[in-house]
């Protein structure tokens with residue numbers, strides 16, 4: 233058989249696939265590697281603070297895509313208009329208070345390094361998004377949930393400003409994890425649009 237679709241691979245990951253697809257994945261190194269990536273992606277998502285995926289996920293995504301041309305990386309925390317739903321979600325976001333060890337480099341330096349990394353990933357995401365294929369519903373839901381969380385983190389970042397470098401650093405770490413996950417999801421779509 234042909235390589236399974238992203239959705240079929242996600243079904244394998246979640247233990248609900250057909251025997252045929254499962255058998256293909258067992259035999260195919262390419263698909264096994266892709267499956268391993270999806271497992272890592274899920275684990276990374278589980279490690280993030282909880283947020284309910286919004287209803288009407290696909291509609292929201294299509295609207296967002298229509299707006300993509302005028303989007304000058306509007307998710308940048310520099311100055312984003314925040315939707316009401318996102319403002320509500322901010323209340324649900326937990327910022328961990330007890331970081332384990334203090335960083336070995338000065339916190340301001342760390343923050344600026346994290347900010348650089350975050351900007352760099354924004355560019356990677358923009359590029360990967362522009363090549364992303366047609367999305368299945370489930371992937372669309374994942375993307376919308378991730379973008380919502382990203383908007384929530386960005387809203388936090390704007391509120392914190394430059395007064396609390398440790399909190400800013402923590403938020404930037406969350407932001408980097410989210411953008412990484414988004415890049416992963418889009419990259420998966422690109423590779424599997426046969």
Ligand SMILES: [Zn+2]
Pocket residue numbers: 234235236256257260261262263
């Ligand atoms: Zn395969």
